[in-house]
Amino acid sequence: MNNLLLNISCQDDKLKENTLKELSKVCSQCKACDLSKTRTSVVFADGNPNAKIMLIGEAPGADEDASGKPFVGRAGQLLNTFLIEAGIDRNKDIYICNTVKCRPPQNRVPSNEEKQACRAYLIGQISIIKPKIILLCGATAANSFIEEDFKISQIRGKWLNIFENIDTMAIFHPSYLLRNHSLEQGSPRWLMKRDLENVKARLSVL
Ligand code: URA
Numbered sequence: 074m075n076n077l078l079l080n081i082s083c084q085d086d087k088l089k090e091n092t093l094k095e096l097s098k099v100c101s102q103c104k105a106c107d108l109s110k111t112r113t114s115v116v117f118a119d120g121n122p123n124a125k126i127m128l129i130g131e132a133p134g135a136d137e138d139a140s141g142k143p144f145v146g147r148a149g150q151l152l153n154t155f156l157i158e159a160g161i162d163r164n165k166d167i168y169i170c171n172t173v174k175c176r177p178p179q180n181r182v183p184s185n186e187e188k189q190a191c192r193a194y195l196i197g198q199i200s201i202i203k204p205k206i207i208l209l210c211g212a213t214a215a216n217s218f219i220e221e222d223f224k225i226s227q228i229r230g231k232w233l234n235i236f237e238n239i240d241t242m243a244i245f246h247p248s249y250l251l252r253n254h255s256l257e258q259g260s261p262r263w264l265m266k267r268d269l270e271n272v273k274a275r276l277s278v279l
Pocket of ligand 1: 142
């Protein structure tokens, strides 16, 4: 499936919509890993499939599992606040998904095996959406694509060369920001604001 989807060229909006629907349908019945045994919903994605930005988070939490939509809980609400502040419209400018589509029990970090089992869906989404910008939101999303050891605080905010023709940036995960309230210069929230302003500036010239 991985290769097939990577080779799909979706010039046509209808074809894109149908291909995405088909992928979502396959994903909704997925039993490739044990997360399928404990999930309520498969959380495929939210937002605009024609958006230039794709944001990849870690995994659904309890609210996402219950609603079937990514980033709708407390972390999602904080993310929304940062997006609004940067002038990025969540419904229009972004397509949002996660490295794994099912909630890990107790919100633990998904294992490498679980990420691997879900990878074809993520690669499929990237191939179909063809974003101009990818935001790797948090260390789990970032280490799905960066092999070397890194600290998120060191790599965030830089434009990374990971995908051909897609400007990629790692940003802090909003769950981390929920535990760090300071707005002082240099604080995680201050850096998040600046990173998203950079993304907005890049978006406006694409
Ligand atoms: N955290 C994530 O990484 N993704 C979600 O969808 C919700 C919280």
